[in-house]
Amino acid sequence: MNAKSKCKPADLAILGGEALFAQKLPAGQVNIPEWERFEKISTGIFERKYYSNHGPLAQEFEERLIALFGTKHACTVTNATIGLALASKISGLKPGDRVIVPAFTFAATVQALTWAGLIPVFCDVDPLTHTMTAQTAAPLLNGPDSREIRAILGVHLWGNACDIESLDALAREHGLLLFFDAAHAVGCTHKGISFGNFGACEVFSFHAAHALNSTEGGCVATNDDELAERVRNIRSSYGRHATVPIPVNANGRFSEMQAAFGLLSLEDFPENCARNARRFHAYADGLKAVPGLRFLQASPGERHNHQYVILEVDEKDFGLCRDDLARILNAENVSARGHFMPGMHRCPPYRDRFPQYVHALPVTDRLCERVMQLPSGQIVTDEHIAGICALVRFVHEHAEELSKALQA
Amino acid sequence: MNAKSKCKPADLAILGGEALFAQKLPAGQVNIPEWERFEKISTGIFERKYYSNHGPLAQEFEERLIALFGTKHACTVTNATIGLALASKISGLKPGDRVIVPAFTFAATVQALTWAGLIPVFCDVDPLTHTMTAQTAAPLLNGPDSREIRAILGVHLWGNACDIESLDALAREHGLLLFFDAAHAVGCTHKGISFGNFGACEVFSFHAAHALNSTEGGCVATNDDELAERVRNIRSSYGRHATVPIPVNANGRFSEMQAAFGLLSLEDFPENCARNARRFHAYADGLKAVPGLRFLQASPGERHNHQYVILEVDEKDFGLCRDDLARILNAENVSARGHFMPGMHRCPPYRDRFPQYVHALPVTDRLCERVMQLPSGQIVTDEHIAGICALVRFVHEHAEELSKALQA
Numbered sequence: 114m115n116a117k118s119k120c121k122p123a124d125l126a127i128l129g130g131e132a133l134f135a136q137k138l139p140a141g142q143v144n145i146p147e148w149e150r151f152e153k154i155s156t157g158i159f160e161r162k163y164y165s166n167h168g169p170l171a172q173e174f175e176e177r178l179i180a181l182f183g184t185k186h187a188c189t190v191t192n193a194t195i196g197l198a199l200a201s202k203i204s205g206l207k208p209g210d211r212v213i214v215p216a217f218t219f220a221a222t223v224q225a226l227t228w229a230g231l232i233p234v235f236c237d238v239d240p241l242t243h244t245m246t247a248q249t250a251a252p253l254l255n256g257p258d259s260r261e262i263r264a265i266l267g268v269h270l271w272g273n274a275c276d277i278e279s280l281d282a283l284a285r286e287h288g289l290l291l292f293f294d295a296a297h298a299v300g301c302t303h304k305g306i307s308f309g310n311f312g313a314c315e316v317f318s319f320h321a322a323h324a325l326n327s328t329e330g331g332c333v334a335t336n337d338d339e340l341a342e343r344v345r346n347i348r349s350s351y352g353r354h355a356t357v358p359i360p361v362n363a364n365g366r367f368s369e370m371q372a373a374f375g376l377l378s379l380e381d382f383p384e385n386c387a388r389n390a391r392r393f394h395a396y397a398d399g400l401k402a403v404p405g406l407r408f409l410q411a412s413p414g415e416r417h418n419h420q421y422v423i424l425e426v427d428e429k430d431f432g433l434c435r436d437d438l439a440r441i442l443n444a445e446n447v448s449a450r451g452h453f454m455p456g457m458h459r460c461p462p463y464r465d466r467f468p469q470y471v472h473a474l475p476v477t478d479r480l481c482e483r484v485m486q487l488p489s490g491q492i493v494t495d496e497h498i499a500g501i502c503a504l505v506r507f508v509h510e511h512a513e514e515l516s517k518a519l520q521a
Numbered sequence: 522m523n524a525k526s527k528c529k530p531a532d533l534a535i536l537g538g539e540a541l542f543a544q545k546l547p548a549g550q551v552n553i554p555e556w557e558r559f560e561k562i563s564t565g566i567f568e569r570k571y572y573s574n575h576g577p578l579a580q581e582f583e584e585r586l587i588a589l590f591g592t593k594h595a596c597t598v599t600n601a602t603i604g605l606a607l608a609s610k611i612s613g614l615k616p617g618d619r620v621i622v623p624a625f626t627f628a629a630t631v632q633a634l635t636w637a638g639l640i641p642v643f644c645d646v647d648p649l650t651h652t653m654t655a656q657t658a659a660p661l662l663n664g665p666d667s668r669e670i671r672a673i674l675g676v677h678l679w680g681n682a683c684d685i686e687s688l689d690a691l692a693r694e695h696g697l698l699l700f701f702d703a704a705h706a707v708g709c710t711h712k713g714i715s716f717g718n719f720g721a722c723e724v725f726s727f728h729a730a731h732a733l734n735s736t737e738g739g740c741v742a743t744n745d746d747e748l749a750e751r752v753r754n755i756r757s758s759y760g761r762h763a764t765v766p767i768p769v770n771a772n773g774r775f776s777e778m779q780a781a782f783g784l785l786s787l788e789d790f791p792e793n794c795a796r797n798a799r800r801f802h803a804y805a806d807g808l809k810a811v812p813g814l815r816f817l818q819a820s821p822g823e824r825h826n827h828q829y830v831i832l833e834v835d836e837k838d839f840g841l842c843r844d845d846l847a848r849i850l851n852a853e854n855v856s857a858r859g860h861f862m863p864g865m866h867r868c869p870p871y872r873d874r875f876p877q878y879v880h881a882l883p884v885t886d887r888l889c890e891r892v893m894q895l896p897s898g899q900i901v902t903d904e905h906i907a908g909i910c911a912l913v914r915f916v917h918e919h920a921e922e923l924s925k926a927l928q929a
Contacts, residue, residue: 145570152560162553162899164729164736191599191737194772198636208638220770227769228606228636230616321572328572328776329599360870361635362628364602368736370778462768491570 119504122511122518127444133500134446138488141322141420144385145491146377155373163369167352170372175332177379181300182309184334186341189367189375190348193296193318193331197225199365200314200333201266203343204290206231210263213253213289215245215275216458216470217477218268222294223457226266234258235458235470237477243270243409243423243484247279249476254287257469264290267312271409271421274303277311292316295334299325300386302416309334314344319375322490324389324418325382327375330367389419392489392498396422399502403509405431422487423452425480432512435483437519441508447501450486527912530919530926535852541908542854546896549730549828552793553899554785563781571777575760578780582735585787589708590717592742594749597775597783598756601704601726601739605633607773608722608741609674611751612698614639618671621661621697623653623683624866624878625885626676630702631865634674642666643866643878645885651678651817651831651892655687657884662695665877672698675720679817679829682711685719700724703742707733708794710824717742722752727783730898732797732826733790735783738775797827800897800906804830807910811917813839830895831860833888840920843891845927849916855909858894 124130158164171189178187190196206212208230214223216235223233234256237249245267254262265284267275275293284291296318298308309315314335319327333344345353348365378385397408405427411417426435433441435451442449456477457463458470487501508515532538566572579597586595598604614620616638622631624643631641642664645657653675662670673692675683683701692699704726706716717723722743727735741752753761756773786793805816813835819825834843841849843859850857864885865871866878895909916923 143570143572145567145572148564148567151567156556159553159556159559162551164551164553164734166729192772192774195603221772224770228771230638321574326572328778329772329774358869362632363636364600364629364737366600366737370736461766 119507122514125441127441128518132446133504137446138448138493138497140448140450140486140488143321150377158369165366165368168369170369171367174372174375178332182307182334184309185336187332187334188341188344189332190365192329193316194221194225195365196316196331196333197294198228199344199347200316201226201229201231203347203359206263211258211261212264212266213250214266215268216456216474217480222268234262237474240476242273244275246276247283251283266292268294269298271423272297272301272418277303297420300418314340324385324420326378327371330371386418389489392493393419393422395495395498396487400505403506422489424485425483426485432509433516435485439485448488452484452486453481456481527915530922533849535849536926540854541912545854546856546901548856548858548894548896551729558785566777573774573776576777578777579775582780582783586740590715590742592717593744595740595742596749596752597740598773600737601724602629602633603773604724604739604741605702606636607752607755608724609634609637609639611755611767614671619666619669620672620674621658622674623676624864624882625888630676642670645882648884650681652683654684655691659691674700676702677706679831680705680709680826685711705828708826722748732793732828734786735779738779794826797897800901801827801830803903803906804895808913811914830897832893833891834893840917841924843893847893856896860892861889864889
């Protein structure tokens, strides 16, 4: 690391200097168990010769998830995209029904609706929380696409609750189904209650880069017996307790190998969350004096996985826009990612099918220009973070000069 | 094993005797690599800390598949159901388009069309090959549902080719897309050419119980560069060579763990196929003198994986119907499965949405009553097969007496 060598703008890698880090620091990073632990848990799979179809490890993982979430049911699925598609398909919605969904979300949230034959109605988000609120959703219920709206799909972006109570009241008032994409929110709480307990159901992700990982994977958590049974039925005929009518089947199975990784990751989960939190606070502390940077904080008193280190860059106060800062950081081998580029309302096929939303979501558009993710995860050390913070401070201090140099 | 103890019908387990086998012989059986080999290939995953998103093992597996199939492309996917849904979605078909598909197939063939927003037009099959032919498909093109028919999805059931050349001619004549579900046909040939090379694309399955297995998994094989690129794009942003327009994305990724199992299974594939063939011929030889049983044979001169041991039971000649024979075998701990119960045209939601097909497929209905699968795979020995054949012969010899006893 060459943090001290940045004495003048020309020392920056983007202007020809040496990169701060010899190797790229990834934005998201996998927490991998030690081989010995993996060996211990997975040799049984080879003895049993049973891989797929809701085996003993998958069953154990579901039980542990139920304990973690405090829900009645946690139905594992191949991945969260499939989980959202399955949940949408068995929720009682019919093809062609419309679903209010934020455009400021990972693509999979909206794409899962499309796979289930549902039509997104794009909603703007709150500028502070980055999530949908009753206030941003309500106008759509009187808009031109209001007639076939049958559901609201909220997103707990970055592990922070969207406006659950107000959305619940709005959904009840209009007779809408309410369910949630909780992909980021494994192990997080809202008002002291774990995610998994809100709405009709909530869908979690255990992707390799997430706080709790099963390499790929996800689950649908719910307290609704009937809905859980439908998920188990549509996922496959294995692991179901009863046969219930569902519109179509799928292969959404969760393998024994996925379960093995998931169980090990569960063991490490409290420690990984604690480490994530330490990294998050190291960034927030290291950059608190820098104007124009705002970190997305967990709500006080809530449990949080701190999986994402997310901040907004205000060009006016910081001196450079998010894209310029990200370019500078990436040249130093610091993966600084924008989210989302662009919002789903401006992505194909939606921008062409629903042009009415392209210019209708000003907060989403603004956030898409300002939000940045910084590296966290297993391989990011305190020293890395100190170096990155010093670098960002240096960039801010030389913002005017850098702005001119980057334009040249 | 107590094969010799069956001297009289009352010795059968279903009538109170001792079961032929102490433990259940499963119908399909997993070929599992030795732990040491698995350890060797998978420790690298832990060193690289790269699990998902088209890693080096997934890339290597795709290269090996290309060599096996002799195709230009083999795009791995999470499972074959997802593979069929992705292939259907990027094939140029539009939601609401109709696709001719046999009803005598695994549920996933038809369900994948539904997930892609397409509508099945159910086709009957040839009584000898169990597969769709131009003769069974052609009448549908003049039927009441003919107007929106845009494609034919053939199925190479049990690893045997459906009527490829005639279907290709029919598709060309009517300007239809032709593609194939080749889930059973990994490593099989048609006229000396490996599956994967026919139609627009062919979708394979590497499910745990298949001849080539990656626990779960599948691939879309094709010689069409543009179509392959669309599969790589819709599967995820990883592993694509270029960005091409697709209707929607999905998470159809194939993990490093799946690839590790797939690569080991490829090493064993020739030997596993040879063992499958030996088991198949042991059954066919052991039962050739029994009237009313017809084994589905591979076409002479073709390569075949012999993954399934499939026979038809003719009640008139054998003396008992398939269901009674299957009940007797299952009581002896021999998993004898019927396929498919019922055909897809009689399964929800299709029977209710498309009642016009319920009574329109007489061959499919007849096969659904007659087809039976016998146990094969890693744990089934020559001795097991000899015992099962002796048992079936015994059942045939005492068919009249047994028929009365089962009715009582």
